[in-house]
Amino acid sequence: MSLKQKTNELKKRMQEALLGGGVKAIEKQVAMGKMTARERIIALVDQDSFHEYDLFVEHTGKDFDMDKKHLPGDGVVTGTGSISGHPVCIFAQDFTVAGGSLGLMHARKITKIMDHAMKLQIPLIGINDSGGARIQEGVNSLAGYGEIFFRNTQSSGVIPQISVILGPCAGGAVYSPALTDFVFVVENISKMFITGPEVIKSVLGEEISMEELGGARVHSEITGNAHFYALSELECFEQIKKLVSYIPWNNSKKAEAFPTKPPKSKIYSINKLFPTDPKQPYDVRNIIRSISDDSDFFEIQELFAPNIVIGFGRLNGETIGFVANQPLVLAGVLDVDSSDKAARFIRYCDAFNIPLVTLVDLPGYLPGVDQEHAGVIRHGAKVLYAYSEASVPKITIILRKAYGGGYIAMCSRHLRADFVFAWPTAEIAVMGPEGAANIIFRNEIKNAENPEEMRKQKVAEYKEKFANPYVAAANGYVDAVIAPEETRHFLIHALEISTHKSVMIPHKKHGIPPF
Amino acid sequence: MRKKKVEKKEVKSKTQHNQEPVLFEGETIFVIDNTEYRTTLSPKYINRKAYKPKDPKKLLAFMPGNIEEIFIKKNDLVKMGDKLLVLEAMKMKNEILSPFDGKVKQVFVNKDEKVVKNQLLIELH
Numbered sequence: 196m197s198l199k200q201k202t203n204e205l206k207k208r209m210q211e212a213l214l215g216g217g218v219k220a221i222e223k224q225v226a227m228g229k230m231t232a233r234e235r236i237i238a239l240v241d242q243d244s245f246h247e248y249d250l251f252v253e254h255t256g257k258d259f260d261m262d263k264k265h266l267p268g269d270g271v272v273t274g275t276g277s278i279s280g281h282p283v284c285i286f287a288q289d290f291t292v293a294g295g296s297l298g299l300m301h302a303r304k305i306t307k308i309m310d311h312a313m314k315l316q317i318p319l320i321g322i323n324d325s326g327g328a329r330i331q332e333g334v335n336s337l338a339g340y341g342e343i344f345f346r347n348t349q350s351s352g353v354i355p356q357i358s359v360i361l362g363p364c365a366g367g368a369v370y371s372p373a374l375t376d377f378v379f380v381v382e383n384i385s386k387m388f389i390t391g392p393e394v395i396k397s398v399l400g401e402e403i404s405m406e407e408l409g410g411a412r413v414h415s416e417i418t419g420n421a422h423f424y425a426l427s428e429l430e431c432f433e434q435i436k437k438l439v440s441y442i443p444w445n446n447s448k449k450a451e452a453f454p455t456k457p458p459k460s461k462i463y464s465i466n467k468l469f470p471t472d473p474k475q476p477y478d479v480r481n482i483i484r485s486i487s488d489d490s491d492f493f494e495i496q497e498l499f500a501p502n503i504v505i506g507f508g509r510l511n512g513e514t515i516g517f518v519a520n521q522p523l524v525l526a527g528v529l530d531v532d533s534s535d536k537a538a539r540f541i542r543y544c545d546a547f548n549i550p551l552v553t554l555v556d557l558p559g560y561l562p563g564v565d566q567e568h569a570g571v572i573r574h575g576a577k578v579l580y581a582y583s584e585a586s587v588p589k590i591t592i593i594l595r596k597a598y599g600g601g602y603i604a605m606c607s608r609h610l611r612a613d614f615v616f617a618w619p620t621a622e623i624a625v626m627g628p629e630g631a632a633n634i635i636f637r638n639e640i641k642n643a644e645n646p647e648e649m650r651k652q653k654v655a656e657y658k659e660k661f662a663n664p665y666v667a668a669a670n671g672y673v674d675a676v677i678a679p680e681e682t683r684h685f686l687i688h689a690l691e692i693s694t695h696k697s698v699m700i701p702h703k704k705h706g707i708p709p710f
Numbered sequence: 711m712r713k714k715k716v717e718k719k720e721v722k723s724k725t726q727h728n729q730e731p732v733l734f735e736g737e738t739i740f741v742i743d744n745t746e747y748r749t750t751l752s753p754k755y756i757n758r759k760a761y762k763p764k765d766p767k768k769l770l771a772f773m774p775g776n777i778e779e780i781f782i783k784k785n786d787l788v789k790m791g792d793k794l795l796v797l798e799a800m801k802m803k804n805e806i807l808s809p810f811d812g813k814v815k816q817v818f819v820n821k822d823e824k825v826v827k828n829q830l831l832i833e834l835h
Contacts, residue, residue, distance in 0.1 A: 331712050568761075
């Protein structure tokens with residue numbers, strides 16, 4: 196055979212394999228409103244950058260007549276490519292081939308590309324669209340999942356791992372995304388659960404639709420399993436591209452630096468957006484935008500625990516992880532969910548050399564039986580743990596109220612913030628004036644001729660004396676009281692001089708965080 | 711926790727603020743440590759379940775299932791640990807025992823009846 200004939204044969208084989216489950220299966224996929232695995236990768240990576248491997252991998256199942264079946268690529272597409280020039284390893288399960296079910300060779304293709312990502316020290320992106328384990332392959336299929344979970348854990352904190360749920364992801368399969376750093380979901384397409392509606396109905400008699408049980412909205416708003424919510428696959432890919440621009444390739448690198456741009460101060464003017472009365476609400480995201488480069492803020496887990504805000508922005512061109520109490524929702528309290536959300540993000544930033552800027556404005560922890568019974572003690576402790584443990588530059592700005600345990604938790608000096616700045620509107624105290632006066636002056640108020648008048652007077656007294664940043668500043672817990680408009684200037688300087696920050700960490704295998 | 715809807719007029723007149731207060735959709739008053747904060751509530755917070763103390767005299771189905779057998783009837787005297795009924799759930803025959811010495815006030819289910827989770831089965835006194 197001539198070279199040309201040989202090449203033609205290759206092309207014929209490739210054509211067959213690239214068709215995945217065939218025309219009919221592709222039509223079905225399209226009818227479900229989904230793109231095919233290869234279309235998804237092409238839409239996500241830079242043009243012509245995707246290189247596919249293991250196209251001709253065949254499954255090894257022998258039982259239940261599986262040996263008579265041909266499954267092109269064994270239901271998963273793997274390869275390498277780049278996103279805005281950043282190299283990535285990528286796999287996408289192909290639902291058109293045996294429902295994207297995971298057998299031994301399918302799993303081996305995934306673990307091979309995962310091993311590549313670790314060896315090459317570049318991010319891994321996994322697109323999940325699978326009916327689950329290939330039951331015909333029995334324990335080999337379970338072994339495949341286990342091998343993936345192990346690698347997810349080993350890679351955690353070394354290379355960024357991104358999971359994209361673009362179809363069903365049920366049973367044991369959900370644990371791979373859960374072990375990765377960021378999970379992307381799309382309305383009407385993503386479905387994640389351990390046990391599906393049918394099992395729940397037969398065992399418990401509870402009826403629920405797939406969407407209500409484990410749809411995109413549920414995981415974005417209620418469970419917190421998902422970090423990014425999109426209305427379409429294309430919107431989802433844009434979110435992934437944006438995320439990749441903020442994070443480094445691996446834990447020994449810094450994220451890409453961009454040219455610095457001033458904030459859009461006309462739109463995001465602190466004077467206009469920030470009420471000085473600690474009882475008034477405002478959207479803290481606008482305060483972040485008034486500080487960050489180009490007023491850019493890329494929010495993570497926008498719908499989950501909205502009483503705390505987390506996300507990336509840039510200062511002087513460098514990626515920053517922002518954590519901010521949100522007075523607009525539940526007055527910005529810390530609770531079970533917001534503690535979980537913040538703590539995990541803090542640990543992410545610490546693992547990947549991203550400095551942390553914390554904006555504080557909270558009345559404390561959320562009271563309630565449901566909170567106490569849900570374990571607000573151990574969940575709240577996560578924030579303390581994560582901030583104390585983090586060794587990246589940590590800068591804190593106290594905007595208004597910083598009361599009680601909330602003050603300590605939100606990256607106070609005591610948890611080794613490198614710099615703590617306070618606005619003149621800051622109130623650093625054990626609790627708000629109303630609550631404190633009621634306790635300290637209980638007897639005076641009770642015995643007064645006019646208790647209500649006395650209470651007001653005592654509240655005012657307390658306010659005058661303690662509801663300010665100067666008591667904390669007098670103790671050196673606050674490094675500088677600064678005018679709001681000086682914030683960006685102070686932050687950039689603090690970050691510049693923290694570039695070579697080094698801290699002694701006690702030798703340990705690992706800590707035992709209050710998971 | 712006390713909360714009430716804010717009326718727009720009330721907020722404006724009450725605010726002693728150098729700026730026009732911005733009103734956000736769905737604002738309420740939220741009280742923490744005797745302080746009234748203006749803020750919004752998250753859907754999850756709104757949908758949270760209020761705490762109800764357990765009544766030890768009321769025996770509820772701990773999971774959905776089928777009533778296989780009933781050993782007692784109204785006004786029976788029972789001792790702690792006596793078998794009251796069998797609830798078959800998840801292919802397990804679960805014996806429901808009396809938590810204390812008492813008297814059956816009412817039996818709310820019949821043999822072979824399907825029950826849902828937390829359904830009231832028996833009340834003692």
